Amino acid sequence: MPVVAKVSDVPSLGKKLVVVEGQEVLLVNLKGTIYAVENECPHQGAPLAAALVKDTYLSCPRHGYRFELKDGSCKEFPEFKLRTWPVRVENGDIIVDLA
Numbered sequence: 001m002p003v004v005a006k007v008s009d010v011p012s013l014g015k016k017l018v019v020v021e022g023q024e025v026l027l028v029n030l031k032g033t034i035y036a037v038e039n040e041c042p043h044q045g046a047p048l049a050a051a052l053v054k055d056t057y058l059s060c061p062r063h064g065y066r067f068e069l070k071d072g073s074c075k076e077f078p079e080f081k082l083r084t085w086p087v088r089v090e091n092g093d094i095i096v097d098l099a
């Protein structure tokens, strides 16, 4: 599984967009826990690199749908689910399982 960035590259409550094996992966640091999610909003494709990080979710900049970071679910519109990938942190390296 690839190392995609360092934890220190992703500020707390911030994001970093990386491309792994041709796939855009948005890394989000929620108070020290790193999540890896798809950059494209499942609603109408807005880039979530511009999303707000709040509480436990990302808020899409286009229409404000809120996607839980832990599983990509959207409470208001459950038919839209953001893709997420498992993350591991080892010695400050972020490893994402894209399988």
Ligand code: FES
Pocket (backbone or CB within 6 Å): 041, 042, 043, 044, 045, 046, 060, 061, 062, 063, 064, 065
């Ligand atoms: S494009 Fe993200 S909520 Fe509509």
